[in-house]
Amino acid sequence: MGQIIACANQKGGVGKTTTVVNLATYLALAGDAVLVVDLDPQGNATSGFGLDRGDIVQSIYEALIEDVSVEEMVLPTAIAGLSIVPSSIALAGAEVELAPLPQRERRLSRILAEIRDDYDYVVLDCPPSLGLITVNALTAADAVIIPIQCEYYALEGLSQLIATINLVRNHLNPELAIKGVVLTMYDSRTNLSAEVNAEVRKHLGAAVFNTVVPRSVRLSEAPSYGLPIALYRPDSKGADAYALLAAEFRARDGRLATPSTAVASTAVNSPTTNSTTADPGPALRGIDTVASGGDAR
Numbered sequence: 001m002g003q004i005i006a007c008a009n010q011k012g013g014v015g016k017t018t019t020v021v022n023l024a025t026y027l028a029l030a031g032d033a034v035l036v037v038d039l040d041p042q043g044n045a046t047s048g049f050g051l052d053r054g055d056i057v058q059s060i061y062e063a064l065i066e067d068v069s070v071e072e073m074v075l076p077t078a079i080a081g082l083s084i085v086p087s088s089i090a091l092a093g094a095e096v097e098l099a100p101l102p103q104r105e106r107r108l109s110r111i112l113a114e115i116r117d118d119y120d121y122v123v124l125d126c127p128p129s130l131g132l133i134t135v136n137a138l139t140a141a142d143a144v145i146i147p148i149q150c151e152y153y154a155l156e157g158l159s160q161l162i163a164t165i166n167l168v169r170n171h172l173n174p175e176l177a178i179k180g181v182v183l184t185m186y187d188s189r190t191n192l193s194a195e196v197n198a199e200v201r202k203h204l205g206a207a208v209f210n211t212v213v214p215r216s217v218r219l220s221e222a223p224s225y226g227l228p229i230a231l232y233r234p235d236s237k238g239a240d241a242y243a244l245l246a247a248e249f250r251a252r253d254g255r256l257a258t259p260s261t262a263v264a265s266t267a268v269n270s271p272t273t274n275s276t277t278a279d280p281g282p283a284l285r286g287i288d289t290v291a292s293g294g295d296a297r
């Protein structure tokens, strides 16, 4: 059965979309069948794959609100094995329009049930809020990945996100797992990045992916060409990082890993603490307990 992965953090600009676009691309390049669903009205994942937002006739909005079959929305990308359900600006109204609908938190889950088995991974790019769209994503997902930007307030807001994940686990989706935390925009020239890296690992332990995504001009340029980094600059350090992240991500699922490359230059700490059975650290241990022993309403 296809796995649904939500990429969530209510902070804007932390690297959610960059991670979705590039992780999904490297998963597809590794042979997985991947669908990206763009849940952000800003549509950065949609344009990041080179789709012209003006050309989009139907988006995830029509599936969520108007009950149009999501299969009609699936569009190909330039990468073999990778498709996308685009977003549209109409989605900006969906938070309000979803509110009075029955089973409003479960609509995305129902929609994706139709198609999830056509894919190995369905990756959801969440908007920068903890509103109904993100709650729909967390309710539909098997697991969540959380990008955290290496900046001064890195952990700020994380407890709110974790509280939301716990609420979803308690009321809507008891099986929701944390796939991992991804540190993004790491700047090796600054002490701050190193400090944030150490601090986040201290709090979140093995939940943090070993692979750290460096700050890279190439990564920030790629969307303006409508290309994932693998097609724009496959030889850049940002490309290396997302290729490694995809390998690590697949390894956490017990899929073919490439251990010899898992400790390349972009991984800034030892990989030895990392395994799916390792202690996720104090901050996430609580929510994992809820997942396994929690109330399954």
Ligand SMILES: Nc1ncnc2c1ncn2[C@@H]1O[C@H](COP(=O)(O)OP(=O)(O)O)[C@@H](O)[C@H]1O
Pocket (backbone or CB within 6 Å): 011, 012, 013, 014, 015, 016, 017, 018, 019, 044, 128, 184, 185, 186, 213, 214, 215, 216, 217, 219, 220, 221, 223, 238
């Ligand atoms: N590793 C990185 N290095 C440099 N720029 C990045 C990196 N990751 C993201 N960016 C840029 O930072 C901005 C915010 O990233 P984005 O992925 O859109 O965040 P979010 O989806 O969380 O709002 C974008 O302009 C993006 O191109």
Ligand SMILES: [Mg+2]
Pocket (backbone or CB within 6 Å): 016, 017, 018, 040, 044, 126
């Ligand atoms: Mg985004």
